[in-house]
Amino acid sequence: MLDKLRHHWRVSTRREFFEQAGSGLATIALASLLGEDGWAAGPPSDPLAPKPPHIPPKAKNIIWCFMEGGPSHIDLFDPKPALEKYIGQQVPPSFHPETLGVTGFGTNKNGLMPTRRTFKQYGQSGLWVSDWLPYIAEHVDDLAVIRSCQSDAVNHVGGVCQMNTGTILAGRPSMGAWVTYGLGSARRDLPTFIVMQDDKEILGGVQNYSAGFLPATYQGTLFRQGDTPILNLKPPAGTTDAQQRNKLEFLKALNERFSLDKLDDTELDARTRSYELAYQMQSAAPEAVDLSKETEATKKLYGMDEPETAAYGANCLMARRLVERGVRFVEIYSGSGSRWDAHSDLAKNHTQNCKSADKPVAGLLADLKSRGLLKDTLVVWGGEFGRTPFFQGAMDEKAGRDHNPWGFTIFMAGGGVKGGQTIGSTDELGLRAEEEPHHVFDIHASILYLLGLDHLKTTFMRNGRAERPTVTGGKLITKLWT
Secondary structure, three states: OOHHHHHHHHHHHHHHHHHHHHHHHHHHHHHHHHHHHOOOOOOOOOOOOOOOOOOOOHHHOOEEEEEEEOOOHOOOOOOOOOHHEEOOOOOOOOOOOOHOOOOOOOOOOEOOOOOOOOOEEOOOOOEEEEOOOHHOOOOOHEEEEEEEEOOOOOHHHHHHHHHHOOOOOOOOOOHHHHHHHOOOOOOOOOOOEEEOOOOOOOOHHHHOOOOOOOOOHHHHHHHEOOOOOOOOOOOOOOOOOOHHHHHHHHHHHHHHHHHHOOOOOOOHHHHHHHHHHHHHHHHHHHOOHHHHHOOOOHHHHOOOOOOOOOOOOHHHHHHHHHHHHHOOEEEEEEEEEEEEOEOOOOOHHHHHHHHHHHHHHHHHHHHHOOOOOHHHHEEEEOOOOOOOOEOOOOOOOOOEOOOOOOOEEEEOOOOOOOEEEEEEEEEOOOOOEEEEEHHHHHHHHHHHOOOOOOOOOOOOOEEEEEOOOOOOOOOOOHHHOO
């Protein structure tokens, strides 16, 4: 036996010694890296168990107000008086429009179109907001307006996908899934990641709130419109709690037996866990989604007493109730089906969409602040891209604007964000991000940071690669909190 061991450990050359030693060190290092994320010995037994953040979090929750279709930054938050000087002209050669390629509808050779909106400075900070958003304008001292956002998408499906997952191609985890994976669940009787659309489906559907290659249990839960956002919450009449519990335990035992040889099937595991969540939700969810508990004054604050604002107001109020009860990530869509997409009659399109979302979002900010929740809740507002400074269609009051992923605006508030500031800028036409350009990856890295996650350490091993939310990019927008 001793001879066999000597033969096994024999190192004939100096090179072999260092090769074997180096291999061992690499294995230890890899095990350490995997162990940091809890995946060295396979998936954790409870994937939704609370996990410690990488850094002290500035926010506990996030509400993402997604304006689907691409709101026009030039007409809302980023005034461009120079457009009056160039009205009807093509982009001057000094702006090198050819570097942009062709816009989604080939409008980069069209004449330039100034805004018809009236801009004013608001609050102590003096931030500029147009007359299309009078209610949000009252909260500018809480807003950090990022005017230099960039994405890679020229169409809506890719743009919405990228703003949610980081890339224009489907298949990667959504931000809500990464947050759930990184931090776990704050409570077990409500979903951790909830999505609310309005009366139409989100373009691209489930890919925007999918778990992607993460275990399926991290996928978002879609709430329905109306008084019953979650179906079948109440058990059948005459069914006792003990009967419900017994049925659930029996089903769990059957599922565990079936899954003994399918331990890597995360969809099966997620389905099994969803039964337990559904049972727990029967007691907590009905109260959480019952807007009748709110006062008439609160409902009016969100615009629920007006037909134009009632639907989005209800979703915003629901979002406040959910984060108040510990839900980490809530995404609420305005204009599902790309209704902010104004290729023609921008005036009519944005008048309607701003009317439907302005008062509800302002109500959300005011309500969170009055309840002491804004300091812990990060609010994000924006779409998948902005609009170009060109006329689209006839050069008159019925004109629209094309898609602009090269320079657009979003804002953040609460959750540790320093309000009353603008970050970055577009050129004098509003065409491209010029000062401090920030890609979607930067936005995602910064959101994760505010929630306590380092985007470089939030990793998941897939096919031998440590995947992270920002792929190979992402730098922090430190001005948001410094």
